[in-house]
Amino acid sequence: ETGVTQTPRHLVMGMTNKKSLKCEQHLGHNAMYWYKQSAKKPLELMFVYNFKEQTENNSVPSRFSPECPNSSHLFLHLHTLQPEDSALYLCASSQGGGSQETQYFGPGTRLLVL
């Protein structure tokens, strides 16, 4: 265990559904990240939050909507997804405030869009 938890671990949803992924870190970190991991592709950074402020949106479609209510929690709201959005979604956290920081990952949510 790395101190970063994600729920649910598995999710199946239709293209018209709305669901949310949750991430929580117990490490006292101030930066949190969402990554997408698709088969045969490198991890893709989606969003970065630093001290609850979004500092990076890596050209992610608007059907993915992040929310960071505090430094310990990060959500990814999903709506009107496409089958190609099926992937493993990983959350990570780091100390926050600058670069050169090691990121610690959660176990991921395996998402299947039908």
Place this chain on the structure above:
Amino acid sequence: AQTVTQSQPEMSVQEAETVTLSCTYDTSESNYYLFWYKQPPSRQMILVIRQEAYKQQNATENRFSVNFQKAAKSFSLKISDSQLGDTAMYFCAFMRETSGSRLTFGEGTQLTVNP
């Protein structure tokens, strides 16, 4: 833009033997950080080892060590005395000093340790 290349999609090794995973990267930066992450079948991504580019000494963590060749932009991971629990996908990752913690990952190498 930085790129990270892992040219070995799959590797296997016998238990107790040594294996080396390759990673090369492309950057014009002089200061940066390199990482190896391990992702076992349980899916939790775990940091294995980290190297600062300004340090000439290769990082070591127990059975894991790196061969960092800055001029060649090479960052290989050596696993000694391989154990069954080392079976996992291994990702090499690059972070610029000024990137605000943005990681660029390679495609990964699936390592299987055979009994």
